[in-house]
Structure formats: C-alpha cells, structure tokens
Amino acid sequence: MKDVRDTKTRILDTAEKLFAGNGFHGTSLRDITKDAGVNLAAVNYHYGSKDALFEEVFRRRFLPINRIRRExxxxxxxxxxxxxxxPSAREVLQAFLAPVLHFRxxxxxxxxxxxxxGRTISEPDDRLREILMGHxxxxxxxxxxxxxEALPHIPKDVLFWRLQFSIGAMSHTLFLLGHAKVFPEGVIPDLDAGTITDLIVSFVTAGMETQ
Amino acid sequence: MKDVRDTKTRILDTAEKLFAGNGFHGTSLRDITKDAGVNLAAVNYHYGSKDALFEEVFRRRFLPINRIRRExxxxxxxxxxxxxxxPSAREVLQAFLAPVLHFRxxxxxxxxxxxxxGRTISEPDDRLREILMGHxxxxxxxxxxxxxEALPHIPKDVLFWRLQFSIGAMSHTLFLLGHAKVFPEGVIPDLDAGTITDLIVSFVTAGMETQ
DNA sequence: ACATCTTTCATACGTTTGATTAAAACAGGT
DNA sequence: ACCTGTTTTAATCAAACGTATGAAAGATGT
Incomplete structure (x- = not known):
C-alpha cells in the first residue's frame, strides 16, 4: 500500500482551511482539489462525498478536544x-472554554x-450544523x-441561558480572531490566546454568578 | 402607475423569510419567486440583482432600529x-440590546x-457581512x-472585547430563538422577549463591570 | 517478471444557479 | 378608445456545481 496519508490528509487540511475561509457552500470541490494539488475525483474516491469530507474535518479535531474537555x-x-x-463556577467555565482557545x-x-x-454554529444548513452539535x-x-452543582441557588433555566450566552460570547470571539478585518485599522488589539481566555472567562464567570 | 408595492414588497418579505431560514446562498431566486407567487424575472426587474435584494432587506429593517438605538x-x-x-453601564447595554429583541x-x-x-454576523461571504456591518x-x-464614559476605570481595550462578548451572547441568543430545535425536547424554556432581555442585560452588565 | 490491487487522472453527465431577453398584459392620462 | 410607459410572463443563456466513469499509472506480493 502506498502512502495514502499524503493525498488524503492533504485534502483534509485544505478542506479545513477553505471551509473555514469561505464556508461549506462557498467552497467547491474544485477549489479544494486545486489548492491541494490533487485530482478532482480524489475527494469522492477517498471520502465518498463532500458531506462526508466535512464530517471528517470535524471528527478529526473534536476527538482530542472533547477528550481534554471531558477529563x-x-x-x-x-x-x-x-x-x-x-465546584467553582470559574473553574468549570475555564475547563469548558479554555481548551478551544489553547488548542487554537x-x-x-x-x-x-x-x-x-464559529461559523457552523449558525450554519443555515441543518445537516451541517447537526454534525457540529453531535460533537x-x-x-x-x-x-x-x-x-x-456549582451554583445551586440559581434556577436551572437561568443557568442554561447564561451558559448559552457564554457560548455565544465564545463563538463570536473565535470568529473575530479569524477575521481581524471586521473592524477598521488597529481597533481590535490582537492579544494572545491566554489573555483572551482570561478576559472571556472573567466576563462569563461574573455574568454567571450575578445575583 | 399600478400598485407597485404589491409585487415588490411581497418579494422583499419572502426574501427576508427565506434568507433567514436557509441563508443567502441556500436560497435561490426561484425559491423566492415561487414562494412569493411572482415571476422569476421580477426580482431582477424590481431590485436589479439578488445582492441588491439582500441589501434592501437589511436597509428596510435597520433604519428604524438604528434610529431608536441612537436616540x-x-x-x-x-x-x-x-x-x-x-452613564450607567446597565442602561447603556439595555439601550443597545433591548431594541432588537423588542423589535422582534x-x-x-x-x-x-x-x-x-444572527446568521449574517458570521457569514463567510465578506460582501454580505459588510452590508450588515455598514448598518x-x-x-x-x-x-x-x-x-x-460609564466605566472609565476599565481599560478601553478590555471594554472593547467585553462589548464584543456581549454582542456574541446576543447574536447567539437571537439565533437560538429562531431555531428552537437545536436542543432536544423542551430543554430550551421559551421565554418572552422581555424576560430574555432582562437575563441577557444582567449577564453582560455583570461581566462588563467586573473587577 | 508477472498478476493483482490501489490510487490517480482526464473527461463527461445531469442539475441548478443568477441573469437576460423579447413579447405579452396591464394601467393611467387624455 | 387610444396611446404610452410600466409590469409580468415564458423561454433561454452561460457558468458552476457535485458526482460518476473508465482508462492510465503506480504499488505490492510472489
């Protein structure tokens, strides 16, 4: 057997990059295969379909992240x-949010x-969003x-929404980090992952514990 | 002159609905015109192009919202x-966030x-996202x-990021309200706009004022 | 060296897309 | 009733899409 990894993972890496930059529907198989320097048919040969390729992009990354988060x-x-x-609310939120930024x-x-x-969370295509949500x-x-358990005195549905707010803050931040040009000039000070993590964890912890 | 509004705004309303449900690229002009009960060519006749139609959807809604917010x-x-x-940070955030939910x-x-x-904020297509950001x-x-001015003791770049976190929390919430089925069963308690507004304003105010 | 299995390649198919066109249908002013 | 400008219609265009195919090339075991 030849070194399959070469072509196969080159497709995967390129797909990840282009899906992130232009979205799933904004990226054609022709874009991917051209950028990866492989033949158009290679995607369907190695992954079966464009959808299955998208799924594999998520599977590869989420397995290690989720393991760390869970532990x-x-x-x-x-x-x-x-x-x-x-449990300390701050530690819980830190454990939930930090691996993603650190991993980044x-x-x-x-x-x-x-x-x-960050994109796929609000993806219009239910099929694609469900792939993310499954992980x-x-x-x-x-x-x-x-x-x-950390905040038993706060009603669960309030905590539920507050956790959603935290996820929203997080996903929006992830998106901004990937698109620095959303705001003009040096409006966005580019901080390292550690600083951003501290900022966001402090923010959502304060919001979570309020009242 | 005949009643132009009929066909023209029927297209606009339908476009708004379908763009929201399936995204810009997930909605074809054939989908829109079929749903609106008008001819395929009507979009290009009344609005010039699909892009211009998208732009008009935003223009129509943002003018009143932005006026209220600004006032x-x-x-x-x-x-x-x-x-x-x-100024009170809570009042500022309330004025910024509440009109959207109230308007809803x-x-x-x-x-x-x-x-x-909520979708367009993380839209892959730079052209479309810029239409939103312009407003x-x-x-x-x-x-x-x-x-x-409200929180002069907190560094401006920290406030900048915290406002971004707030916007992220907001946009994610807006998305969830439009897609109740993201979480199984009755996991998401459906609260009215007023309650959600209070929850989110309290959350981001606490995060904004922390330290 | 041969036979077998895997991978790559160029090419084509059938759809769907946004856009355009020329003609038909309609409206309002006189 | 007639003309004039506006709106709607059906038909068509070229381009781009995901996928499929069969032949060529390459690797592997004996």
Whole structure:
C-alpha cells in the first residue's frame, strides 16, 4: 500500500482551511482539489462525498478536544465531591472554554478549524450544523450539569441561558480572531490566546454568578 | 402607475423569510419567486440583482432600529452629562440590546429578520457581512464610546472585547430563538422577549463591570 | 517478471444557479 | 378608445456545481 496519508490528509487540511475561509457552500470541490494539488475525483474516491469530507474535518479535531474537555470537567467535579465542596463556577467555565482557545494556538492549522466551528454554529444548513452539535452536545450537557452543582441557588433555566450566552460570547470571539478585518485599522488589539481566555472567562464567570 | 408595492414588497418579505431560514446562498431566486407567487424575472426587474435584494432587506429593517438605538443612547449620554454623573453601564447595554429583541416581538416578520442578522454576523461571504456591518458599526462605536464614559476605570481595550462578548451572547441568543430545535425536547424554556432581555442585560452588565 | 490491487487522472453527465431577453398584459392620462 | 410607459410572463443563456466513469499509472506480493 502506498502512502495514502499524503493525498488524503492533504485534502483534509485544505478542506479545513477553505471551509473555514469561505464556508461549506462557498467552497467547491474544485477549489479544494486545486489548492491541494490533487485530482478532482480524489475527494469522492477517498471520502465518498463532500458531506462526508466535512464530517471528517470535524471528527478529526473534536476527538482530542472533547477528550481534554471531558477529563478536565470530570476532574473538577470529582475533586469537589471528595472535599465536599461545590465546584467553582470559574473553574468549570475555564475547563469548558479554555481548551478551544489553547488548542487554537498549539495545533498547526487548528486556527482555521476554530473559525469553522464559529461559523457552523449558525450554519443555515441543518445537516451541517447537526454534525457540529453531535460533537458539541455531550460536553455541553456535562458542563451544564456541573454548573448546576456549582451554583445551586440559581434556577436551572437561568443557568442554561447564561451558559448559552457564554457560548455565544465564545463563538463570536473565535470568529473575530479569524477575521481581524471586521473592524477598521488597529481597533481590535490582537492579544494572545491566554489573555483572551482570561478576559472571556472573567466576563462569563461574573455574568454567571450575578445575583 | 399600478400598485407597485404589491409585487415588490411581497418579494422583499419572502426574501427576508427565506434568507433567514436557509441563508443567502441556500436560497435561490426561484425559491423566492415561487414562494412569493411572482415571476422569476421580477426580482431582477424590481431590485436589479439578488445582492441588491439582500441589501434592501437589511436597509428596510435597520433604519428604524438604528434610529431608536441612537436616540436612546444619546439620551442616556446627555442626561448623565447634565447631572454630572457617569452613564450607567446597565442602561447603556439595555439601550443597545433591548431594541432588537423588542423589535422582534412587535413588528410582524421581524423575527425572521433578526434570525438573519444572527446568521449574517458570521457569514463567510465578506460582501454580505459588510452590508450588515455598514448598518451596525456606527451604533456599535457610539455604544462603545458611552461605555467608556460609564466605566472609565476599565481599560478601553478590555471594554472593547467585553462589548464584543456581549454582542456574541446576543447574536447567539437571537439565533437560538429562531431555531428552537437545536436542543432536544423542551430543554430550551421559551421565554418572552422581555424576560430574555432582562437575563441577557444582567449577564453582560455583570461581566462588563467586573473587577 | 508477472498478476493483482490501489490510487490517480482526464473527461463527461445531469442539475441548478443568477441573469437576460423579447413579447405579452396591464394601467393611467387624455 | 387610444396611446404610452410600466409590469409580468415564458423561454433561454452561460457558468458552476457535485458526482460518476473508465482508462492510465503506480504499488505490492510472489
């Protein structure tokens, strides 16, 4: 067997990049294969269809991110239980939000993927959005559950919406980081992932704990 | 002259609805004209192009919303100046965010438009996003300026990002309200615009004032 | 060296898209 | 009733799309 990875992952990397930049429907298979330097038919040969390629882009990235997120969240929950304390809302939100931004800076090519996630959250095409949500939902509910333990005096539906607000803040930020030119000149000060993470975690923690 | 409005605004209303539901690229002129019960060529006759139609959808709705927003914001600024006080961050954010949600409930067909706005913020197509931003930017900067007066002890770039977080929370919420089926069953409690407004304003105000 | 399986390639198919056109239908002023 | 300008209609265009195919090229095991 020849080195399959070459052509196959080159398609995947290019697809990730172009999907992030121009959206799923704004990226044709001809764009992808041309940019990747492979034949047009290679996508359907290796992945079956454009949809399946899109799905694989998400699968590859979400597996490690979700594993880290899950481990961090459950560790927080367990440690709180053993000490008979409530989990700290800040730590929960940190565990939920930080891996994404951290991942963005470390893994090469991940920045494009993160932008793609930000886009896909409000993707008109239900099929595509469901691919994302399938990966996202389990950890969302886990985070929500621990948050309810952290702030038991706040009604659950309020916490639910506040977590949604946090996700909105996060996804919008991810999008802005991938599109610096939304605002003119140097209006957006480009901070590193760590600073942004602190800013956003402080923001949503304050919002989450209010009242 | 015949009643132009009939065909012309029927196209506009239908376009707004379908663009919101399926996105700009997911909606063909054939979809719009079929749903509106007019001929395919009518769009190009009345609006010139699909792009121009999209632009008109935004123009129609943003003019009144922006007027209200602007009046509210400048009133807050003036009243604070006359009493030699700082504007209240909560009032500023309320003035910035509430009109959109309020508008959503009152004006018929506005709900679709609001969903469309939520989508277009992270639209891959730069041309389309710029149409939205052209309407949005002036009020954003006005809000930002008054916010700096309200919280002078917080660095401006921190306030800038926090306002972005608020916008993210807002736009994500607008999207969710238009797509109740993102989460299973009755997971999302459907609250009225007033309640949601209070929730989100409290959330972002707490985040804005923290430290 | 041969036979077999995998991968690449150029090319084509059938749809759908936004846009255009010329003719038909309609309206209002006189 | 007639002319004039506006609106609607059906038909057609070229371009772009995802996908399919069969032949060529390459790799692998013996």
């Amino acid at each position: 961090k969240l459950e560790k927080i929950r367990e440690e709180a239980r053993q000490e008979n304390l409530r 800076e470390t893994e090469p090519g991940a920045a494009a993927f993160i932008t793609l996630v 996202f939902r389990p950890n969302f509910f886990l985070c929500f559950a621990i948050l309810c | 509210k914001l400048e009133k807050i600024r003036e009243e604070a100046r006359q009493e030699n006080l700082r 409930e009152t004006e018929p067909g506005a709900a679709a438009f609001i969903t469309l706005v 949005f930017r002036p009020n954003f900067f006005l809000c930002f300026a008054i916010l700096c």
